[in-house]
Amino acid sequence: MSLRKVLEYEFECPMCGSISKCSEYLYNIPIVGEVILTSCKCSECGFKHIDVRLIEVGEPRKVVLKVSELEDLNSLVIRSSTASIAIPELGVEVTPGPASMGYITTVEGILLDVLDKTRFICESAHPKPMDCDHRMELMEKASRGEVPVTLILVDPEGVSAIVNKKVLFEHLKIDQQ
Numbered sequence: 463m464s465l466r467k468v469l470e471y472e473f474e475c476p477m478c479g480s481i482s483k484c485s486e487y488l489y490n491i492p493i494v495g496e497v498i499l500t501s502c503k504c505s506e507c508g509f510k511h512i513d514v515r516l517i518e519v520g521e522p523r524k525v526v527l528k529v530s531e532l533e534d535l536n537s538l539v540i541r542s543s544t545a546s547i548a549i550p551e552l553g554v555e556v557t558p559g560p561a562s563m564g565y566i567t568t569v570e571g572i573l574l575d576v577l578d579k580t581r582f583i584c585e586s587a588h589p590k591p592m593d594c595d596h597r598m599e600l601m602e603k604a605s606r607g608e609v610p611v612t613l614i615l616v617d618p619e620g621v622s623a624i625v626n627k628k629v630l631f632e633h634l635k636i637d638q639q
């Protein structure tokens with residue numbers, strides 16, 4: 463992946479109101495093309511905003527990958543700040559909040575993140591929800607490629623991607639978000 467800085471501009475920090483800088487970087491990623499990474503950091507209070515999106519805007523869509531082979535775990539995922547993540551087999555649905563950030567990770571990274579969050583919820587809840595052990599075991603297996611799952615990015619802006627030749631796109635009607 464090649465990375466170059468293409469733009470720098472000022473932003474007003476939503477937390478403290480001081481003026482700081484955002485930088486935009488351009489990546490070229492095989493199969494999906496050019497991706498823009500925006501990174502804003504307030505030098506006064508440390509507020510940070512990071513987002514990532516494809517340069518070429520597509521239709522509102524679902525990006526669907528059947529994770530069925532070990533190598534699928536290494537597929538790159540470009541998830542913009544407005545995209546939701548769903549993994550039906552694991553009962554997972556992550557919808558973005560207003561302070562949500564975009565990121566580039568791998569399928570394995572998403573599965574491990576989901577496992578971490580579930581572990582945190584299960585360990586801080588008293589009494590422990592009944593299906594915790596079962597769900598965590600399933601997530602662990604999925605993150606090792608032992609259980610096939612479906613990773614779905616619900617992307618109303620059409621700027622997210624999964625870098626894998628098996629990816630399918632489903633048209634997203636705006637009212638079904």
Ligand SMILES: [Zn+2]
Nearest residue numbers: 475478504507
């Ligand atoms: Zn600030």
